[in-house]
Amino acid sequence: MSAHENGTGRDADARPQTPSDWRVFRATGVPAEDRAVLPEAPPWRRFHGSPAQPCAPDDEQAATRRLGQLDATPQLGPEEIDTVNAALLLRRPLLITGAPGVGKSTLAYLIARELGLGRVLEWNIVSRTTLRDGLYAHDAIGRAQAIAAWRAAALRTDPSAPDDPAYAGQGEHQLPPPLGEFVTLGPLGTALLPYDRPRLLLIDELDKSDIDLPNDLLHVLENGNYEIPELVRDATGSAEVHTADPGGHAVVSGGRVECREFPVVVITSNGEREFPAAFRRRCLPLEMRTPSKEQLLAMVEGHLRSRPEAAEDLVDLFVQRVNAGGTHSLDQLLNAVQLTTAGGFQADGDGRKLVESLLRDLAKGR
Structure with missing residues (x-):
């Protein structure tokens, strides 16, 4: 997907904004002076994850590469704008189809910049991608090597120390490496952290995935949570893990992650294959047309x-x-x-x- 795609659709004037207007997205890409107030989620799309995470970082460089310097001209037609707003209101993924290069993935950057949702989390799909790739990665080999180095250091300090990863010794230098240091949340896993303000997740070219991936996504997209088995089994109860944001960290309690605000999910497809009905009914469809x-x-x-x-x-x-x-x-x-x-x-x-x-x-x- 081109780095210069621009999310555009049919040529039409933006709908006028009125005090009672239900729309929060205008498709201009121009952020409001204050962050847009998102509509309250429906009762069946409310979640209660904790602990709350700080606001997502911005990445204006990436947004400018995608969007350039925008003015108040709408980048979509009225029907497309309404579809995006419906997805925001209902907390449902937006499934965008259209020809390659028409600007599907760039719509995610347009939404994120305009609504002040911070850095876009990109999950680029290939035929080998699995659900776990999007949720988290556990560096088991790196952890084994770190534990071996810790054991060697502990034995040099105290030859009577038991050869057991649970041994903590008496000094802080003898503590074993924490499990969380070897767990990194993927784009989907990071988007489902308990942020007070939703993250924007771009799942790009889902039609290139293995046939099982759309079905594997159903539970996560419906329930807004997932577990990390390695952390569930960990006796410490909570762990600080890496996230998909550069230098980012988050605390995961009990190995379970649940969102507070369901992320804004933008899924793109070039139409190379159909998705299962169970997957499609959880998404709002949007077809991108060639710009005027x-x-x-x-x-x-x-x-x-x-x-x-x-x-x-x-x-x-x-x-x-x-x-x-x-x-x-x-x-x-x-x-x-x-x-x-x-x-x-x-x-x-x-x-x-x-x-x-x-x-x-x-x-x-x-």
């Missing part, structure tokens, strides 16, 4: 901080090729505009061939 000419020009201006003279002609060419049935990515358009505005580049002759190559039909495999 005006939205594409706004996207170019947002990324390049200007609207080059050649941009409109390239957008026209891009739209023409998409309407002809080709498969094209928004990243191709940005690359073509960037190249043609480079100093000294000539967009005729060999230069024209290069532009044609950048805007080629991706479905043809060349």
Whole structure:
């Protein structure tokens, strides 16, 4: 998925905001002065995890790479905006389908920036991905090596020390390495920590997964919790583990994690296969369409901080090729505009061939 995809849909004006409007998401990507107040969850989607986690960190660099500098222009049409708001209100995953490169994954960044949800947690799916990959990883080999080193150090300090990981000795230097140091929560596992404000989880290209993964997700998406068996069996009762955020840590009690606010889950699919009915009924569907000419020009201006003279002609060419049935990515358009505005580049002759190559039909495999 391109790093420059821009979440866009049908060209339409945003719905007017009124004091009684139920919508909190406007699809502009522009954050409010104060963090948006999210609607209260339905009674059947309320959770009570603890202990409460601090607010998620921001990653404005990643958001800017995806979105550029946005203004108040809506990036989606009214129907798409309503679908996103319904998912927010009902605390249900958003299942986004559409052609590759149309901006599905970037919608997650649009929502996170506008609602002030912090850094997006990305879970990129491949054919070998399992549910546990998303929840947590336990470095059993690293722990075994650390315990062996601890035992050796303990014996050097006290030759009579028993050869047992439970032995704590008398000095702090003799304590065995804690189990939590070798447990790292994945993107899904981190998103389900008990935050007072929901995290945004992007599950990208779920249709590339093994056939069992969507069904394996059902329990977690329905119940908002999971267990880490290694920590359940640990006698200490609680453990400080690593999270999917850089340098992040969290305390897990009794080996069980439960959210306080169900995360905003954005699932993307290129439509390579159908999902089970039990999975689909837990999601709200949203089909992403190719952006209009005006939205594409706004996207170019947002990324390049200007609207080059050649941009409109390239957008026209891009739209023409998409309407002809080709498969094209928004990243191709940005690359073509960037190249043609480079100093000294000539967009005729060999230069024209290069532009044609950048805007080629991706479905043809060349």
